Amino acid sequence: MADENKGVVYMGPGTVEVQSTDYPGFMLKDGPGVHPDSVGREAHHGVILRVVSTNICGSDQHMVRGRTTAPEGLILGHEITGEVIERGRDVEFINEGDLVSVPFNIACGRCRACKERNTGVCLTTNPSRPGAAYGYVDMGGWVGGQARYVMVPYADFNCLRFPDKDQAMEKILDLTMLSDIFPTGYHGCVTAGVTTGTTVYIAGAGPVGLAAAFAAQLLGAAAVIVGDLIPERLEQARSFGCETIDVSRGDPKDQIEQILGEPEVDCAVDAVGFEARGHGEAAKEERPATVLNSLMDVTRAAGRLGIPGLYVTGDPGARDDAAKEGSLSIRIGLGWAKSHVFTTGQCPVMKYHRGLMQAILQDRAPIGRAVNATVIPLEDAPQGYRDFDRGAAKKFVLNPHGLIPA
Template sequence: MAGNKGVAYVGKGTVEIQDIAYPEFVLRDGPGVNKANVGRETPHGVILKNVATNICGSDQHMVRGRTTAPEGLILGHEITGEVVEVGRDVEFVKRGDLVSVPFNIACGRCRNCKEGKTGICLNVNPDRPGSAYGYVDMGGWVGGQAEYVLVPYADWNVLKFPDRDQAMEKILDLTMLSDIFPTGFHGCVTAGVTVGSTVYIAGAGPVGLAAAASAQLLGAAVVIVGDLNADRLAQARSFGCETVDVSRGDPKDQIVEILGVPEVDCGVDAVGFEARGHGHDAGTEKPATVLNSMMDVTRAGGGLGIPGLYVTGDPGAADAAAREGSLSIRIGLGWAKSHTFATGQCPVMRYHRRLMMAILHDRVQIAKAVNATPIALADAPRGYQEFDSGAARKYVLDPHGLLSHA
């Protein structure tokens, strides 16, 4: 049996590479594993040799100590790999298949899965609807920033690439299908982005940049990206976006300079609960700032897509209300403007096959848009540190040295 190594959260601000158990077709006890899931058998699963597994901004929330994630949790929910073992109940996935894994773990059998709401599967997390690999309060499924990982309900969950050689040529693009590309796309779709739209995207991290590329793919006329980080704003401009530096003040004042009017058709929040203030408050955490500014700059009758993460437990929040996810949002403003709001995990399976085809047929260059940067699994601690400091990169871990040509 092969060994295994994974990226473990070991305390606020720190991850390390640890020797971990090779996956089995049963969920064993460990950090973060829901006790009701211990011993759960997964003959419907496959074991993957990870080809690419990415560091996500959502992982950073845990590593910063801004969630209730336990020490020792193996991180990682953005997984692309080769099938090396197949459970006895798997019918259609074969050894040697190269696949993308949605970060949502879904059974394919429950009411929500049958309705396409795979981000809130009812059968994989005893605590609440919805589950993910290597994430706090998501059932305790072992994370994929590792050499090998178990994927349950494989016939339902994995997306097989049609041609292995073609896929490896575009692997840095295809690895974004597990999360940030569908998530950014979902934010735009739920905000109502279509041909000719004007769009404001708050946040120029990887999800925000993926949302910007998605807005372009959907036919937006103007895509405006707002952030505090000059390097990330430059990355957004590198593929044709307009930008707003919110450290200069209210985004509305810069949007009017770009569009001639102080509002957009659609808004996408790709920041989430660790939002900073604008202008003089740019150095201060103000978690409701982005939501309130989006309502301010989105036209009456417009839509707000909110793929940015908001949590029910934030031990590092500045006040008691925010520690339990209660924010001072101007819901009256959104009501008065008849805004639509869409929140929650992206149901990746709703989009990933179509986005795969867009990648394979050169309709989008998502890896270039997010500045995908491969690094060795052993360099994950450095990747986390640089990403946390604001690097304008999407770090892609290479556990087996298969991305050297990418």
């Protein structure tokens, strides 16, 4: 057996700790968030990874803030890149020594949803509802990957093998984004209809918003406008050629008009989610429907909205009873009147990750620089969470084994 495993554990609202944890095996054990029907589930189709990089995600931050029903003791982390050190009995095509990217979606590859490439809502990997992920509330109880070692089920289907390990390690700060935020931002733009010559408004300049902005440029957008409240994040968006608006200064529509000469865009992406704040004087208040309503307002008739920002069915910290169960005051009449198309839900990472990998390997997609990838040791994860919560314009990459060079 390899050396001791350690992981980042959610201890309750506002607190994570790095603790010794069980070394992974090919069977699901009882634990925080594990559905009773999954206890004892065998996963001989899986592999065990030595984690090379694993990232802190804004979705993790929602849990750590206490804004979900996540159970205490949950090992966090769904953005995983690692080296295969052991493979299960039923694995055929992934080998020990392979360096792989792992989609945050856990998908069986066998159910109707997976066969139709809707891997974000796999029907078999989570007994509670469609869709599973590592280390995440209501997502099946699979152990998270902010750890030294992790088990990845259905490895032949889920793992994306990098063709050249040395080349991959040289670009690891870009390739680590393939597990989630690069495909997620790209998916937000694709579903919003971003293509050559379009104008795009992206709400939110956190890592997913920055990844979406970068993806919009990759897709050929004529103008990419990013809105946020935090100056440091807006500065990061400008660093790779985006226009920016500070939504604390007023309605995005007015600022969009100053940039484009008209108060609307072709496409819009919500990279904020359910902890949205108001605009203008209301920017200090949480108003969870603000972004969705704003995007309908600024998107042209017959336009499309990509909504990769997270919305939940259980939010104990919400401002009212309706929002606590995910019911928001959305102006659906406005969206209907303008014939908008909405696309929501988890990004099906496998639709995009191979092509985006090739773009990275062929020097077409320096996504790590766009999101300001910042490497920290696993032991510094609690500080990383605190800095991220304060709005740092960084994508924190945990380095559990010191394999990423300084």
